[in-house]
Amino acid sequence: MSSKLELGIIGCGSWVQLAHLPAIKDDSLTNIVACVDTSEPVGRAVQSRYGIPKFYTDYKEMIARENPDIVLVAIPHRFHASASKFALESGSAVVVEKPMATTLDEAIELAELSRAKGKLLVVGHELRLNRSIRTARQMVSRGALGKRYFSKALHLRRRGIPSGPTFLKRELAGGGAVFDICSHSIDAMLFMQDFPKPRSVYGKVRSVFASRMDMRSDYPSGAAGFKETSEVEDFGTGLIEFEDSSSMYLETSWASYISEDKHDFTLLGDAGGLHIEEDSVRFVSSAATQFFMSNILLAGHPWQNLTAEYKEYWRLIKKSLRDGEDVAPEPLCTAGQGVYGMSIMEAIYRSSDSGSIQEISLPKSISPEY
Ligand SMILES: NC(=O)c1ccc[n+]([C@@H]2O[C@H](COP(=O)([O-])OP(=O)(O)OC[C@H]3O[C@@H](n4cnc5c(N)ncnc54)[C@H](O)[C@@H]3O)[C@@H](O)[C@H]2O)c1
Structure with a gap:
């Protein structure tokens, strides 16, 4: 990992714009390398507003070219498992919005993959x-x-x-x-x-x-x-x-x-x-x-606002990546805990x-x- 955390954002919709990006945008330790959205107008608007260097419509292409340390998966639920799986298999850590998958089998597969690859997988339960x-x-x-x-x-x-x-x-x-x-x-x-x-x-x-x-x-x-x-x-x-x-x-x-x-x-x-x-x-x-x-x-x-909460959320994620951890730190949601919920x-x-x-x-x- 370089001195800055290289992050790829998959999905540029409402929650990324409301919760994640305001917390990450000014962080000197995070480099948002690219964003992805199947809707070009939505993705391009986010790219230009936050000065993100690259935009893709296909997350597989983004991950293959940019090789980010970590990806944020914030797309419709049905695609959570496939995008997270592809990212883990490619060597990126993953923060996946809730629910981590839409079937128990998919969730178990993700948890086992994160362990086999020694890659952090955090499920988005900021509550x-x-x-x-x-x-x-x-x-x-x-x-x-x-x-x-x-x-x-x-x-x-x-x-x-x-x-x-x-x-x-x-x-x-x-x-x-x-x-x-x-x-x-x-x-x-x-x-x-x-x-x-x-x-x-x-x-x-x-x-x-x-x-x-x-x-x-x-x-x-x-x-x-x-x-x-x-x-x-x-x-x-x-x-x-x-x-x-x-x-x-x-x-x-x-x-x-x-x-x-x-x-x-x-x-x-x-x-x-x-x-x-x-x-x-x-x-x-x-x-x-x-x-x-x-x-x-x-x-x-x-919490004064959502941004303060998400700053803490991302601080914990960055710390565990810097420390070489492959399990989500308390109080964040580990892959196995996500499987229990699923x-x-x-x-x-x-x-x-x-x-x-x-x-x-x-x-x-x-x-x-x-
Ligand atoms: N943690 C929370 O409290 C919380 C709150 C709200 C939403 N969420 C989660 O965030 C995720 C996104 O929700 P949202 O509210 O931002 O919805 P949204 O509809 O505003 O955004 C989804 C975006 O994903 C894009 N997209 C769809 N398929 C894609 C694909 N295959 N690759 C790339 N982009 C794709 C869409 O074009 C859209 O811009 C959902 O999983 C939702 O459950 C979490």
Whole structure:
């Protein structure tokens, strides 16, 4: 690796422009060597705005010619696995947006490949950088809950169906709200509970508001004119059982008749309960016959904005590459941890199709450690 990190960006859409590029653009230790997009106007606009030397419409050509240290894969979900695989096989490390793939087999293949090649693979779950999530992980690992038995994650939007084909065409997205937002909830829950191994899943997904334009958001940018019926689910729920016999309830919706949006986590044990809402963590416990509720005074500062959060995200990635690490550092999501999340998501879809509980069995090669 040269003194600067050579980065190739695959996909120049909304999230790269909103979250990644503002955090990387002025970084003296990162050299964005090229960007790629199948849409020439979108890619060229990003190239010129950020002064990126090269633009390609084909990521294979970009990787073959530029040989970057690392690539950022931020394209529709269906192409995450193939682009990441090509990059790893060519010797680049990979940061892949969530979900890391659209099938469990693809995710396992990526995790095994990253290990075989000794190349870092980070899955894009930046929610873990949130101080409430990190505090909860610390409290759980130090035994504050006692024996954990149940957890619950809600990510519910009232009017937030994304507008573009990236999220709504099945051939591009692979799935809907479960892949898009529940993927973050699942990952944060696994992270806070130190990756209990999933054993079985009962799930249901529904497309309720497929042609309701009034339920759509204005994300991603440039997709406001997209009026086609959604081909993926806007609602999902799942009940997961883990090998440690604890269970987890998930509920997600892009749109629903609720009074307000919710993004909450609950973790319960026989000695206490953690209740997380955005930047607030409350802990309920008891002494003698009384119940107490404490508001945790979170250390550090809430993120001022997305750019601060993504600067930290990329700082951690650069540090591990400079240190020659081939496993994502805490709190970033390792390939194996991404596979755990993918196993739950795929089982929710399978269960919904079949109407039955789905068992999960992961190969021995997969560990949340790497
Ligand atoms: N981590 C997060 O919180 C978060 C938030 C939003 C989006 N995302 C993820 O980022 C990714 C991109 O989403 P977005 O919101 O930017 O969507 P978008 O539609 O704005 O951008 C996708 C871009 O990919 C391009 N593209 C499509 N196929 C391509 C290919 N084969 N090669 C190169 N470019 C291709 C499209 O032309 C488009 O410009 C998705 O995986 C999404 O889930 C993550």
